[in-house]
Amino acid sequence: MQAGDLTFLVALAEARTFSAAARRLDTSHTTVARKLRLLERYFGTRLAERVGDGVVLTQAGEEALKSADRIAEELASLERRVAGRDSSLSGRISLTSVDILVWRYMPLLSQFRSRFPDIELAVSTETEVLSLSRRDAEVALRLTNSPEGYLFGHEIGRFNFAVFGHRELTSDGRPLDALPWLEYSSRDCRERSAEWKKRHVPKAVSSCYLPTPLMMLAAVRSGMGVGALPVEIAAQEPDLACLVPEPCFSLGVWLLAPEELRQTARVRALFDFLRSGDSEHVPSLDLTATGV
Structure with a gap:
C-alpha cells in the first residue's frame, strides 16, 4: 500500500458516493470501487458499506481515515516548510x-x-x-x-x-x-x-x-x-x-x-x-x- 491509496478513502468519506468521489479525484467510479476493495483486502476488514444510495465508513474505516488525515497534514506541512525557504520573487x-x-x-x-x-x-x-x-x-x-x-x-x-x-x-x-x-x-x-x-x-x-x-x-x-x-x-x-x-x-x-x-x-x-x-x-x- 502507498500513502496515496488512502486519498480514495478520504474522497469517499467526504463525497459519500462512489460517483461523487470519482468526480472529486478526476477518475472513474470503477477505479474508486477497485481501490476500496484493494484497501479492504490489505487491511483484512471492511472499511465502508452501502447505506441507501450512499456509502459510510465502518469503525475500521474511520480509524484509517484518521491516519490518512494525519499523513496528508504531515505531507502538506513538509511541503510548506520546504516552500517557505524560497527566497526568489x-x-x-x-x-x-x-x-x-x-x-x-x-x-x-x-x-x-x-x-x-x-x-x-x-x-x-x-x-x-x-x-x-x-x-x-x-x-x-x-x-x-x-x-x-x-x-x-x-x-x-x-x-x-x-x-x-x-x-x-x-x-x-x-x-x-x-x-x-x-x-x-x-x-x-x-x-x-x-x-x-x-x-x-x-x-x-x-x-x-x-x-x-x-x-x-x-x-x-x-x-x-x-x-x-x-x-x-x-x-x-x-x-x-x-x-x-x-x-x-x-x-x-x-x-x-x-x-x-x-x-x-x-x-x-x-x-x-x-x-x-x-x-x-x-x-x-x-x-x-x-x-x-
Whole structure:
C-alpha cells in the first residue's frame, strides 16, 4: 500500500458516493470501487458499506481515515516548510477568497502582477474559502472576525454591514419586517445577519438565500428584497437606500497564510503590497459593465 491509496478513502468519506468521489479525484467510479476493495483486502476488514444510495465508513474505516488525515497534514506541512525557504520573487501563489473581495481588491492585485511579473497568481473564488492547512491554497483573503489561530496574517480592511434596499421597493412606507428579506447562506455573514434580524425584525420572513455579499448586492439591486450589505460598497450605489443607519455587524478583511510560508519571498511581497495598498486605489464595484 502507498500513502496515496488512502486519498480514495478520504474522497469517499467526504463525497459519500462512489460517483461523487470519482468526480472529486478526476477518475472513474470503477477505479474508486477497485481501490476500496484493494484497501479492504490489505487491511483484512471492511472499511465502508452501502447505506441507501450512499456509502459510510465502518469503525475500521474511520480509524484509517484518521491516519490518512494525519499523513496528508504531515505531507502538506513538509511541503510548506520546504516552500517557505524560497527566497526568489518568482513562482506561483494560489490565492483563495470570496468573489466580492477579489473584485474589491482586483486593482491592487493587478498592480502587484505588474510590479512582480515573475510571480504567477492563481485566484480561486469559492462560497467557503479553501483550506490553507491542507495546502488547497497558499494565501487566503477572508471576510471574518475569527481567523484561524495557526495562520499568520493581518487585517487589511473592514466591511460594515447595514440593511439596504432598492428605492423603488422601499418607497411605499412599509415597515421593515413587512418587506421581502434576503439572507446569507454562508456561515460568517449568515450567523451575524440572523442574530441582528432576531433582535430588530423578528417577524421578517426571508424569501431567498445567497452565498456571498456580491450576490446579495446583485439581488438587492434587482429589487428582489432587502438585505445586509457592506456600507463601503452599497453606499456607492445611487439606486439603493440605507434603511437602518447603524451597522448590523462588521467583518474584517484578513490576509492569511500558513506560518511556514511567512518568510517566502513571493508571499511576503504580496502581503507587503496589499497591506500598504492605498484604499483610494480600491474602487467601488461597477456591476453594470459585467452583467451581474
